[in-house]
Amino acid sequence: MNPSKLQLKLFADRNVHAPESEAFIPVFHRWIRDHVLAELVIDVANYAHVPKGPGVVLIGHTGDYYLDDSDGRFGLLYSRKRGLAGAAFEARLEDLFRRTLHAAALLEKEAPATGAGQGGLRFGTNELLFRVNDRLAAPASDETFAALRPALEAMAGRLFEGPFELTRVGDARALFGVKLVGTGEPSDLSTLLARVGGPPAADLP
Amino acid sequence: MNAAKSWKEKLGNTVPEAWAREIDVFETQIELRKKGKIEEKLFAETRLRRGTYGQRYDNGQRHDGAVTQLLAYPSGEITKGPVTLWDAPGMQRIKIPYGRLTIAQLETIADLAEEYSDRILHVTTRQDIQLHFIHIEDTPDLMRRLAAAGITTREACGNTVRNVTGCPYAGVCQTESFDVTPYAHAMTFFLLGHDDTQNFGRKFKLSFSGCKDNPCALANFHDIGCIARTRTVDGRKERGFEVVVGGGLGSVPQNAQLFDAFVPETELLPLAQAMSRVYARLGEKQNRAKARLKFLVKKLGLEEFKRLVLEERATLRPDPRWTAFLADLHVTDEKPLRAAGPLPAGPYPAGFDAWRATNVVPQAQAGYVMALVTLPLGDLTSDQARLLADVARRFTGDTLRTTADQNLLLRWVSEADLPALYQALQAAELAGAGAGTLTDIVACPGTDTCKLGISSSRALAAQLGRELTGSALAENPNAKGLHIKASGCFNACGQHHVADLGFLGVSRNVNGRRVPHFQLVVGGQWTNNAGSYGLAIGAVPSKRVPEVVKRLAGRFAAERQGDETFSAFVNRIGKKTIRALVEEMQAVPPHEVDPSFYTDWGDPREYTIDDMGVGECAGEVVPLVEVGLADAEREIFESQILLEEKKPAEAVARAYSAMLVAARALSREKNSNLSNDPNEIVAEFRKHFCDTQLFYDPYAGPKFAQYFFRIHDEHASAKDPEAVHQLIEEATLFVDAAHQVYARLGASLGGPALGLAPAATVPSPAPAPGVGA
Numbered sequence A: 001m002n003p004s005k006l007q008l009k010l011f012a013d014r015n016v017h018a019p020e021s022e023a024f025i026p027v028f029h030r031w032i033r034d035h036v037l038a039e040l041v042i043d044v045a046n047y048a049h050v051p052k053g054p055g056v057v058l059i060g061h062t063g064d065y066y067l068d069d070s071d072g073r074f075g076l077l078y079s080r081k082r083g084l085a086g087a088a089f090e091a092r093l094e095d096l097f098r099r100t101l102h103a104a105a106l107l108e109k110e111a112p113a114t115g116a117g118q119g120g121l122r123f124g125t126n127e128l129l130f131r132v133n134d135r136l137a138a139p140a141s142d143e144t145f146a147a148l149r150p151a152l153e154a155m156a157g158r159l160f161e162g163p164f165e166l167t168r169v170g171d172a173r174a175l176f177g178v179k180l181v182g183t184g185e186p187s188d189l190s191t192l193l194a195r196v197g198g199p200p201a202a203d204l205p
Numbered sequence B: 001m002n003a004a005k006s007w008k009e010k011l012g013n014t015v016p017e018a019w020a021r022e023i024d025v026f027e028t029q030i031e032l033r034k035k036g037k038i039e040e041k042l043f044a045e046t047r048l049r050r051g052t053y054g055q056r057y058d059n060g061q062r063h064d065g066a067v068t069q070l071l072a073y074p075s076g077e078i079t080k081g082p083v084t085l086w087d088a089p090g091m092q093r094i095k096i097p098y099g100r101l102t103i104a105q106l107e108t109i110a111d112l113a114e115e116y117s118d119r120i121l122h123v124t125t126r127q128d129i130q131l132h133f134i135h136i137e138d139t140p141d142l143m144r145r146l147a148a149a150g151i152t153t154r155e156a157c158g159n160t161v162r163n164v165t166g167c168p169y170a171g172v173c174q175t176e177s178f179d180v181t182p183y184a185h186a187m188t189f190f191l192l193g194h195d196d197t198q199n200f201g202r203k204f205k206l207s208f209s210g211c212k213d214n215p216c217a218l219a220n221f222h223d224i225g226c227i228a229r230t231r232t233v234d235g236r237k238e239r240g241f242e243v244v245v246g247g248g249l250g251s252v253p254q255n256a257q258l259f260d261a262f263v264p265e266t267e268l269l270p271l272a273q274a275m276s277r278v279y280a281r282l283g284e285k286q287n288r289a290k291a292r293l294k295f296l297v298k299k300l301g302l303e304e305f306k307r308l309v310l311e312e313r314a315t316l317r318p319d320p321r322w323t324a325f326l327a328d329l330h331v332t333d334e335k336p337l338r339a340a341g342p343l344p345a346g347p348y349p350a351g352f353d354a355w356r357a358t359n360v361v362p363q364a365q366a367g368y369v370m371a372l373v374t375l376p377l378g379d380l381t382s383d384q385a386r387l388l389a390d391v392a393r394r395f396t397g398d399t400l401r402t403t404a405d406q407n408l409l410l411r412w413v414s415e416a417d418l419p420a421l422y423q424a425l426q427a428a429e430l431a432g433a434g435a436g437t438l439t440d441i442v443a444c445p446g447t448d449t450c451k452l453g454i455s456s457s458r459a460l461a462a463q464l465g466r467e468l469t470g471s472a473l474a475e476n477p478n479a480k481g482l483h484i485k486a487s488g489c490f491n492a493c494g495q496h497h498v499a500d501l502g503f504l505g506v507s508r509n510v511n512g513r514r515v516p517h518f519q520l521v522v523g524g525q526w527t528n529n530a531g532s533y534g535l536a537i538g539a540v541p542s543k544r545v546p547e548v549v550k551r552l553a554g555r556f557a558a559e560r561q562g563d564e565t566f567s568a569f570v571n572r573i574g575k576k577t578i579r580a581l582v583e584e585m586q587a588v589p590p591h592e593v594d595p596s597f598y599t600d601w602g603d604p605r606e607y608t609i610d611d612m613g614v615g616e617c618a619g620e621v622v623p624l625v626e627v628g629l630a631d632a633e634r635e636i637f638e639s640q641i642l643l644e645e646k647k648p649a650e651a652v653a654r655a656y657s658a659m660l661v662a663a664r665a666l667s668r669e670k671n672s673n674l675s676n677d678p679n680e681i682v683a684e685f686r687k688h689f690c691d692t693q694l695f696y697d698p699y700a701g702p703k704f705a706q707y708f709f710r711i712h713d714e715h716a717s718a719k720d721p722e723a724v725h726q727l728i729e730e731a732t733l734f735v736d737a738a739h740q741v742y743a744r745l746g747a748s749l750g751g752p753a754l755g756l757a758p759a760a761t762v763p764s765p766a767p768a769p770g771v772g773a
Helices: A021-033 A089-110 A142-160 A189-195 B007-014 B017-034 B040-048 B103-116 B136-148 B181-191 B265-282 B293-300 B302-315 B321-328 B352-359 B382-395 B415-427 B457-468 B542-559 B566-573 B575-584 B624-644 B648-667 B678-690 B703-713 B721-749
Strands: A006-012 A041-047 A055-060 A063-068 A075-080 A123-132 A164-169 A176-182 B061-063 B068-070 B079-081 B090-094 B100-102 B120-123 B129-134 B206-209 B224-233 B236-245 B257-264 B360-362 B368-373 B379-381 B399-402 B408-414 B484-487 B501-510 B513-522 B535-541
Touching (some): A021 A041, A021 A055, A021 A063, A021 A089, A041 B129, A075 A089, A075 A123, A089 A123, A089 A142, A089 A189, A142 A164, A142 A176, A142 A189, B007 B017, B007 B136, B017 B040, B017 B136, B017 B624, B040 B079, B040 B624, B090 B136, B100 B103, B103 B120, B103 B129, B103 B136, B103 B382, B103 B399, B129 B136, B181 B206, B181 B265, B181 B321, B224 B257, B224 B265, B236 B265, B257 B265, B257 B302, B265 B293, B265 B302, B293 B302, B352 B360, B352 B368, B352 B415, B379 B382, B382 B399, B382 B408, B408 B415, B457 B484, B457 B501, B457 B542, B501 B535, B501 B542, B513 B542, B513 B566, B513 B575, B535 B542, B535 B575, B542 B566, B542 B575, B624 B648, B624 B721, B648 B678, B648 B721, B678 B703, B703 B721
Parallel strands (some): B206 B224, B484 B501
Antiparallel strands (some): A006 A123, A041 A055, A055 A063, A063 A075, A123 A176, A164 A176, B061 B068, B090 B129, B120 B379, B224 B236, B236 B257, B360 B368, B368 B408, B399 B408, B501 B513, B513 B535
């Protein structure tokens, strides 16, 4: 099993008063204009009017970046759509983590001020949601979990450098999903990013 | 258990055979286009006819607020249509005939939105659902999954019969003459893919309404509007339709005209077929801005149009489908899931009363009501769609309906269940009140995703929603029922002409800079099936539109007399008064004083219209004969593949089919009643092209035609691979000869001018033709 349409979500720290997702629209436009990411990004879609929805989305050619509010938990969701043809699952996984963590680190730096005392944006680093956005390649099943678990464990081991737990999430209709939770002391984003290889290189078609 | 390698394999025969074949064909066409073997305009029309549409920035350019930058899509210069790059994300329109959607279909679309789009299902003003940011190469699987759920995207765009819309209350409405659902259903599948609807110069829209007075189906701005009527003859009640024709919005809005006050139900389908033929034959093909039926009706005059249609009707070959559906008009009936019962005594959940006041509509059936699910800007998420499916499964049964207000409708809700239903909707964040009120604002996609958008209708609607929701004005009983609709450009997909307060996006130059504006259109009539259109008053800067709305609605709230409509109010106080109010709001401060006026709502970039592209809603005018010849070529290609795959019998059958398709494409230009029967095709081809020697090659004489006759006489048989190979060669030569004949005869076959190769003569679209679902 080697799915390619992978997703990773980092959740915003609930203790920090994050700006509304629409406040990041200028940030995403700037990323497009200044070619901030090492990939082709095209447009910004605003769905902030939909409760618990995809929020504000930076639409790319190979992947999208959502300021996602699904289930009422704000965070950054990176969704790989295409690319990395022929790569092993482990390589796809590493790329997924590098892109997500890199974008998250950039967002933390560029988050507009909220005016609140604890304003800004900070992502929690001990809880991540991994999903496969492809019901054909990776049905939401125990078989899928068994097939992907070794690579996910290896990645979680690199990421947390300490104890962790993997838990399957979602019902039969949902995408296949796994919650990765580090149970040790959390590290900051830049540390996590360094552990998985640092910022991504130019995207591969 | 072996996992399926593809959706095609996984879905297997759950996809209806004919639809599976169509999608396979489309997939082949995608491959052929990538190899440059299909001309780009032909491919554009092909994909549009599958509902696969372009989106903003698909020309590979995007203005960043200062300069236009190139978007370096990896496929480079490969295109999927004129100035439409292959890798650029596009929109998939999903036709939902008369808005009827099953739970399984809703769940399927939810999955597709998640896996191929951005997790948003967008309900359009023509009851479709659209998914955005989709790659062309994902569309065949997307279509297979839809087809397995009973949905085809065929003819969702392009110069075709678009989604047949219908009153969402049909069958449960208190004021309808009868349930129009089975008629809309029959019309949908009768015209879908019909030969007589394949050669239009522009799109063609039909609508079904159960009654004349209410707005639910907006019959008066459709090419054909069908309004249910009954009459009594010799003591027997007969069903029929008041048929209106030639309506339309766009830059030249036109109210439909009465074609016939009562068309018997048995005559409805043949009449639509006859109208299609007249439109295909006489409708404008070159000037895209004048190609809708409304222009033909105007040009000919209603009486002449009517005469031609009735004359055409008399020549139609009888078709059992015209009346077969009448044998079971209950095929689309819905049964309630739960027993009817009275609303339980309160107390009710917080917000219930307000929601019930605006979102609950009584049904004709005692004890049942309908519940409108208000969708902000017509959007819901995949998660919400699945939760809504659960709600329907629990409370109402198998179907929902989309509405022209961009909402969803649950029918057959037992009143006894209303509080529990409300709470279930609340859990899905779908219990917003205000359906059909001042805060339930309709908007087309505008500059968010549309290539023709001038101003951001969606972001304006979102801003208005923010400012009005919960305001005293929105709760004022005099103003509460006002309708606001916004279109991103004059093509009017937001249906602004029939709003109390309509807005259409325009731009203005102020001090050498572009400033987004909206033209204010007031007093449109939503009722009476969109009975009359509003009048443009003047353009105001986008950033001042909320203030304009508050002033106008506020004045209406304060000065309304009794049940006076907004339209009547406008007439009473006079357009000059409205104009004076607008003039006060037209000033644009200098850029250095307030640069926000020089950006649009929801977009921090300095405003520009440089991102506008060439619209695709008008499709490409590709004569039907060209479509047939291209199909024949594709079948030749497929026969070669089948031979390579060592399937000789299938290869022969496909090669023979290619010849039949080519022969029919030519012959149908001489006999529009030609069926698909091979014997009839051969006979007609022989009569019109061989007996006349039109098909004779200057050097080879009748040789290529004889190939066709021989394979037909031999029942498409070939024994050994060599013979199969030879037969495919002959089929190739025959199809090529058909092309040559078409090139020679050109205009006399409904095609391009004499002597020009078909691919080179497809006319270019005029700038900014009308758009819409």
